[in-house]
Amino acid sequence: MATSKTNAAEKRRLILDAAVRVFARQGFHACRVSDIADEAGVAYGLVYHYFRSKDEVLDTLFRDRWSLMTALIEDVDRQDLPTRDKLRAITSFIFDSYRHDPELMKVIIVEVTRAANSFGQTHLQEIRKAYDGIATIVEHGQAKGELRTDVTSQFAAMAFYGAIEQVLTSWIFDLLPFGETEAEQSKNLIVETICGGLDARSAGPLA
């Protein structure tokens, strides 16, 4: 019984992992449920034994991953760190997620986060939670006098997150080269660009 439960969990996982590969390769709308089943090496119907619908597969992938991010954001803000380091921690988390599992991140970004008309709509509240978390960090940074106050925290959060997502997207679609080096450098570049600004003057040192 313990075995059967374990096997069940493993099969479910097997299907989810297959779905990531298929979604990343073909896109959610362009792929058929049978593609997922084939990729996982299971029968068509089994997908429906573990998930109510094709949508639920993607929902699960998104929620499992996104909840980690909102948790991290809240966690980071609780720590006593300079605002720059908080923002760098968030950037690191996202870029490391991509480095660790680019296919999963591609699916989440392309099919959910940036697909605001379909799945983005469904998950708008969860997505918003991340924006709000970043905005809160900015607010605290402003309160501590580390960040300028004439840019609203909500706006700053959007600019920050938007910059991150655009860089991710450019990696996903090969508009910018991606590698270990790029990922590591980009963490600093994002923070430098958003916090330090592009203006020539007091360019801070880049690690």
Added chain:
Amino acid sequence: MATSKTNAAEKRRLILDAAVRVFARQGFHACRVSDIADEAGVAYGLVYHYFRSKDEVLDTLFRDRWSLMTALIEDVDRQDLPTRDKLRAITSFIFDSYRHDPELMKVIIVEVTRAANSFGQTHLQEIRKAYDGIATIVEHGQAKGELRTDVTSQFAAMAFYGAIEQVLTSWIFDLLPFGETEAEQSKNLIVETICGGLDARSAGPLA
């Protein structure tokens, strides 16, 4: 004959305008061709008289608008202006486009630009052209000593464009309030954030 040609052009326009409304309301994939025809007040088949396919309708909407943007970017770079003003001009153009026709911009952003797996893929080269144009502006800014050189122009372009698109998206989906005032202020906020940075120190004056 002159009349019939005019009427034909007008009918085509009628269908395109109807498509914008329908795509904006229901999304490209969720709407049927018959929805477009109904909205335009014409018969189903007429859509196929003027366009080869449903895709071609969206393609047309995108290309007509996006070409204006790439043209503007190249045009702005040719002028002898401080880099900040060049970037502000681009931001202005985009935000004014949204103010002038939010539905069309919603369609272009949501269904093409951010839909990198479906239509974004098709138009990747055109989209890229805009990124490259912005990168060129940044390069010129760096050459003139106005912008720091330790952030690559490609990267800076992505951060800049990503910030703009995220703000647009947050307006589109009511995550941030939109109005004349917000649109006007945001032009400066984007440039201030990206060029000046969020750090407290030398916060430039906001108009």
Added chain:
DNA sequence: ATGGCGATTGACTCGTCAGTCAACCCGACC
């Protein structure tokens, strides 16, 4: 052995549209 039950199978159903097409309308021109 045997019965029970959840896991697994895959053929089938059923609704949905994109795109086609043959017929019709109507203004222009002779």
Added chain:
DNA sequence: GGTCGGGTTGACTGACGAGTCAATCGCCAT
């Protein structure tokens, strides 16, 4: 007033794919 041709119509088809379901499998307890 006739006929020619592009504009216009909308019923129809054909493909496709999500989700269903009845049958089968195989593990475990009795």
